[in-house]
Amino acid sequence: MTQAFPIPYCLNVHPAADWAAVRRALSRHALAVKRLAAPDRPFPLSLHLGSRTARELADSPRRRAAFRDWLAKHDCFVAGVNAFPYGAFHAARVKTAVYRPDWRSRARLDYTRRVAELLAEWIPEGGTATLTTVPGGWRPDWRSRTDNRTALRNLARAAEACRALFETTGRHIRIAVEPEPGCAWELFDPAVEDAGAEIGWCLDACHAAVEFQSLERLDWSRILRVQLSAALECRNTPAARDALVPFAEPRYLHQTRAALNGRILGAWPDLAPALKTLPTLPEQAVVRSHYHVPLTWNRSGPLGSTRSVLTPVFFRRARRALCEVETYTHSIVPRALRPRTLDEAIAGELRWAARRYGSSSSTKRNTVSPGLA
Numbered sequence: 001m002t003q004a005f006p007i008p009y010c011l012n013v014h015p016a017a018d019w020a021a022v023r024r025a026l027s028r029h030a031l032a033v034k035r036l037a038a039p040d041r042p043f044p045l046s047l048h049l050g051s052r053t054a055r056e057l058a059d060s061p062r063r064r065a066a067f068r069d070w071l072a073k074h075d076c077f078v079a080g081v082n083a084f085p086y087g088a089f090h091a092a093r094v095k096t097a098v099y100r101p102d103w104r105s106r107a108r109l110d111y112t113r114r115v116a117e118l119l120a121e122w123i124p125e126g127g128t129a130t131l132t133t134v135p136g137g138w139r140p141d142w143r144s145r146t147d148n149r150t151a152l153r154n155l156a157r158a159a160e161a162c163r164a165l166f167e168t169t170g171r172h173i174r175i176a177v178e179p180e181p182g183c184a185w186e187l188f189d190p191a192v193e194d195a196g197a198e199i200g201w202c203l204d205a206c207h208a209a210v211e212f213q214s215l216e217r218l219d220w221s222r223i224l225r226v227q228l229s230a231a232l233e234c235r236n237t238p239a240a241r242d243a244l245v246p247f248a249e250p251r252y253l254h255q256t257r258a259a260l261n262g263r264i265l266g267a268w269p270d271l272a273p274a275l276k277t278l279p280t281l282p283e284q285a286v287v288r289s290h291y292h293v294p295l296t297w298n299r300s301g302p303l304g305s306t307r308s309v310l311t312p313v314f315f316r317r318a319r320r321a322l323c324e325v326e327t328y329t330h331s332i333v334p335r336a337l338r339p340r341t342l343d344e345a346i347a348g349e350l351r352w353a354a355r356r357y358g359s360s361s362s363t364k365r366n367t368v369s370p371g372l373a
């Protein structure tokens with residue numbers, strides 16, 4: 001059997017408001033990327049299914065059967081699902097709405113259960129796969145201690161649903177909580193891990209870099225999924241701040257931090273308010289913003305990225321988990337920096353990541369195989 005391409009691309013880069021939109025993205029883009037990156041190998045897909053899309057699939061055995069046929073015809077398979085954005089991730093303005101409904105809500109629980117059931121249909125018996133989810137919710141939305149208790153109780157119920165799925169189907173579905181700056185649940189929160197053995201973490205390299213966390217000194221035992229991504233980075237110079245201005249756009253939230261000698265001096269919920277305060281901080285400070293830039297992007301004038309934190313040591317350890325590439329901002333970067341074609345940009349990132357993934361050596365390799373993540 002031909003070995004599968006090792007790294008999927010997170011398909012939240014494409015609109016997925018309904019199943020018709022997902023099908024268009026698969027036909028127009030996923031197959032084009034496969035031709036460029038893995039023409040003769042099984043190709044992993046990391047689907048993004050919003051709530052409406054998941055409901056459409058759950059209610060239609062015909063759609064699910066047609067999708068399974070499509071996967072077989074095109075030598076593709078599902079490696080995981082992004083169940084973080086509940087609603088329209090490509091709306092004109094997303095910002096903090098991406099965290100809602102959060103884990104205090106029954107709607108978040110029901111949506112996660114539905115995605116888990118779908119994912120269990122797409123992997124073989126005995127297989128394991130993950131879905132990603134919101135890290136509790138946006139911290140400023142939580143006003144009392146009962147908020148966290150309610151959210152953890154719902155997460156435990158989702159873990160129970162995954163256990164029940166295993167008992168009835170023989171498929172292991174695990175929930176990877178994806179921490180982001182400013183959210184309620186931080187990486188390795190023991191209360192989150194105590195919600196069930198099916199609960200683990202999705203480590204987004206961009207998010208960790210914005211928080212100035214070391215990626216080489218982590219406990220990997222509960223990390224189920226790794227998103228290979230890079231944040232905007234620069235020195236706090238006037239020229240760099242001027243170059244950052246076009247990146248302060250209205251759709252997504254770009255949490256920003258500034259640090260000097262590893263100590264965080266300032267933290268802002270978005271890039272625009274950061275730009276107002278950064279002139280008061282030392283020019284030697286390093287500024288990082290939650291703005292996913294392509295892994296193939298080197299720099300633009302005074303702006304660079306945190307790509308350098310994805311070291312060979314990091315890749316050796318990351319291979320214990322499912323690795324995927326997640327750059328969803330191609331359509332909003334300043335026009336002069338946009339790729340000529342989205343498919344070539346995605347394939348270029350996949351090739352960049354696969355070379356580094358393949359050149360690392362580990363006794364605990366977790367190479368993606370059809371249905372096994």
